Amino acid sequence: MGKLGHLSPSGIPAKCLRALDALGGEATTIQVRESPARDGGEPLGISRTQKALAHLAEAGYIEATIRGRGTGVPNRWRVTEAGRAWIAARERQTVSADKDAPKAKTAEELRDDFMDTCRALADYWASPQVERATCHERLSGFLHSVLCIFDGASGGLPAFDITASPHPDDKEYNIGEGEDWIEPGTVINDCMLHELLYREDLPGVWRKHGR
Numbered sequence: 001m002g003k004l005g006h007l008s009p010s011g012i013p014a015k016c017l018r019a020l021d022a023l024g025g026e027a028t029t030i031q032v033r034e035s036p037a038r039d040g041g042e043p044l045g046i047s048r049t050q051k052a053l054a055h056l057a058e059a060g061y062i063e064a065t066i067r068g069r070g071t072g073v074p075n076r077w078r079v080t081e082a083g084r085a086w087i088a089a090r091e092r093q094t095v096s097a098d099k100d101a102p103k104a105k106t107a108e109e110l111r112d113d114f115m116d117t118c119r120a121l122a123d124y125w126a127s128p129q130v131e132r133a134t135c136h137e138r139l140s141g142f143l144h145s146v147l148c149i150f151d152g153a154s155g156g157l158p159a160f161d162i163t164a165s166p167h168p169d170d171k172e173y174n175i176g177e178g179e180d181w182i183e184p185g186t187v188i189n190d191c192m193l194h195e196l197l198y199r200e201d202l203p204g205v206w207r208k209h210g211r
Contacts, residue, residue, distance in 0.1 A: 160189075
């Protein structure tokens with residue numbers, strides 16, 4: 001279940017709650033070793049565990065079921081309904097705290113963010129607010145924005161590597177055909193791709209004009 005110390009009810013030390021944690025909230029018992037006795041039959045002392053359990057008993061979270069012979073110190077305890085209710089409340093609070101705490105995004109969550117950004121870009125470049133004379137210009141603008149995603153320059157997303165993943169048989173085939181092959185894991189965007197889309201030596205919409 002985990003340690004319960006930070007939820008200590010008033011007056012109950014955290015170490016006592018760890019003893020309750022050991023009981024586990026089940027309707028089972030825990031046995032505590034009796035303290036050794038002096039020659040006169042008086043107990044030498046009560047263990048720290050027994051003291052902790054005594055605190056919990058005073059709070060009504062546990063109850064004694066059997067007392068040790070000769071010492072009168074309880075050595076078997078059972079969690080009460082109040083104790084189980086407290087543990088259940090602690091577990092609910094822990095689950096809630098864990099749910100609300102910052103955590104690493106899952107692949108699915110990051111994928112959803114990526115797809116939402118792509119859709120938003122498509123909507124933007126198809127909207128009347130974008131002043132472009134031709135469909136070709138709108139498409140090139142959209143492509144430029146998509147490349148910005150991979151470069152980490154759009155939509156609040158991180159940069160993404162574009163990694164080659166050829167079929168295992170491709171290399172042998174390419175060699176047989178006298179062609180160069182592509183190594184698995186080759187990353188093509190160790191640069192800013194969106195800065196390479198427009199070039200001064202290209203015609204039409206791809207020609208770079210002080211962009």
